[in-house]
Amino acid sequence: xxxxxxxETLSVSTQPSLEEIKTLRSQGFTTIINNRPDGEDDxxxxxxxEAQAADQGDLAYAYIPxxxxxxxxxxxxxxxxxxxxxxxxxxxxxxxGTRSLSLHIIGEVLDGRMAAEDLPAFGQQHGFDTSAAxxxxxxxxxxxxxxxxxxxxxxxxxxYVVSDPQxxxxxxxxxxxxxxxxxxxxxxxxADAILDHVRDRGLTVEWILDTHPHADHFxxxxxxxxxxxxxxxxxxxxxxxxxxxxxxxxxxxxxxDGSQWDRLFADGDSFKIGSIDARVLFSPGHTLAxxxxxxxxxxxxxDTLFMPDSGTARADFxxxxxxxxxxxxQAILALPDETRLxxxxxxxxxxxxxxxxxxxxxQKASNPHIAGVSEDEFVALRVKRDRTLQMPKLILHALxxxxxxxxxxxxxxxxxxxxxxxxxxxQGAAWE
Numbered sequence: 001x002x003x004x005x006x007x008e009t010l011s012v013s014t015q016p017s018l019e020e021i022k023t024l025r026s027q028g029f030t031t032i033i034n035n036r037p038d039g040e041d042d043x044x045x046x047x048x049x050e051a052q053a054a055d056q057g058d059l060a061y062a063y064i065p066x067x068x069x070x071x072x073x074x075x076x077x078x079x080x081x082x083x084x085x086x087x088x089x090x091x092x093x094x095x096x097g098t099r100s101l102s103l104h105i106i107g108e109v110l111d112g113r114m115a116a117e118d119l120p121a122f123g124q125q126h127g128f129d130t131s132a133a134x135x136x137x138x139x140x141x142x143x144x145x146x147x148x149x150x151x152x153x154x155x156x157x158x159x160y161v162v163s164d165p166q167x168x169x170x171x172x173x174x175x176x177x178x179x180x181x182x183x184x185x186x187x188x189x190x191a192d193a194i195l196d197h198v199r200d201r202g203l204t205v206e207w208i209l210d211t212h213p214h215a216d217h218f219x220x221x222x223x224x225x226x227x228x229x230x231x232x233x234x235x236x237x238x239x240x241x242x243x244x245x246x247x248x249x250x251x252x253x254x255x256x257d258g259s260q261w262d263r264l265f266a267d268g269d270s271f272k273i274g275s276i277d278a279r280v281l282f283s284p285g286h287t288l289a290x291x292x293x294x295x296x297x298x299x300x301x302x303d304t305l306f307m308p309d310s311g312t313a314r315a316d317f318x319x320x321x322x323x324x325x326x327x328x329x330q331a332i333l334a335l336p337d338e339t340r341l342x343x344x345x346x347x348x349x350x351x352x353x354x355x356x357x358x359x360x361x362x363q364k365a366s367n368p369h370i371a372g373v374s375e376d377e378f379v380a381l382r383v384k385r386d387r388t389l390q391m392p393k394l395i396l397h398a399l400x401x402x403x404x405x406x407x408x409x410x411x412x413x414x415x416x417x418x419x420x421x422x423x424x425x426x427q428g429a430a431w432e
Contacts, residue, residue: 019053028089033062033082063351078354144296159173160300206272209293212235218398223406233271240319242256285325285329308362309349343358369382
């Protein structure tokens with residue numbers, strides 16, 4: 001196993017054996033990072049075996065699987081975070097070491113500690129080809145829509161700030177209002193982190209966009225509107241969701257007309273973020289009201305497609321429909337192959353670091369729910385899988401807030417706010 005020392009804190013290598021992993025501590029390493037997706041070849045141990053060997057060798061372990069053509073900024077930042085968490089030197093590996101080095105040097109250039117033009121010489125110095133990292137940085141610099149993601153580990157949700165570097169105008173997509181169901185406490189930590197980013201970058205918020213009324217977290221749209229004055233928007237079919245849940249909650253005074261938002265988008269509607277053109281795709285199936293926002297070469301698909309290793313979203317909520325979800329996914333996959341797709345959740349299969357960005361081409365090639373699958377097969381798979389899923393723990397809490405654009409209930413005469421939810425209204429109880 002050849003090891004190349006890149007810095008005092010980072011070395012990269014080819015694939016180590018399990019026995020070699022167990023001896024790394026004796027060589028001074030405290031953390032191992034595995035950058036290989038499982039199943040690349042028959043000889044690799046795989047993440048489960050590597051994690052066990054790392055534990056036996058008293059090493060911290062991180063799983064950040066990438067290929068050279070699918071590295072995203074999320075992977076780069078996860079790699080950096082693993083380095084920062086380590087209390088000593090780190091060994092990162094892939095098959096040859098090139099991917100591990102690429103994650104490192106991309107981050108160094110993004111953060112200004114290294115110049116892009118210095119990468120070829122740096123690679124030659126350490127015996128690696130840096131051309132893939134150079135191409136990644138060139139593509140990144142050329143993108144009109146700059147995307148910053150914020151991951152909420154409590155709900156596995158991803159929030160976005162999409163900005164136009166020409167005008168410093170931006171949109172916030174699917175922001176999360178913090179809620180602890182055990183104590184009933186609310187907070188604005190995640191929304192405030194977004195506001196900090198906006199302020200630090202000198203951005204002006206033009207839009208606060210919801211893709212649909214969420215079932216697993218509260219929306220911070222109303223809070224952020226109060227802070228920024230930006231317009232709020234959602235798909236026009238939110239009125240159908242409001243009508244459905246108005247009956248479930250027995251809430252006769254609820255205005256089911258979408259007036260809780262400043263604008264309701266219909267399929268094909270267009271708008272601008274600074275100088276960037278954006279448009280709306282109606283994407284029902286997960287809910288009656290779901291939409292996709294296509295902004296330059298990026299599409300924000302939320303609960304339709306997850307990352308390719310995670311399949312697709314469920315379609316068994318009130319108003320959901322697996323066949324409609326299939327049609328919505330096909331419309332998204334009809335976008336150009338290079339279109340970046342940003343999902344709204346990541347549940348980190350096999351314990352890998354959070355990821356949220358893929359492309360149309362990647363989804364068509366490797367998402368097991370859609371690659372080589374017919375509509376009938378998809379519907380059967382989705383229905384069968386959904387029958388095994390519990391209802392989200394916050395669905396009855398969250399919907400009454402989110403069909404009101406993120407507004408919490410008004411305080412009662414004692415100054416306290418109260419949620420209301422019905423008993424025995426939904427299927428999917430887990431008794432064991």
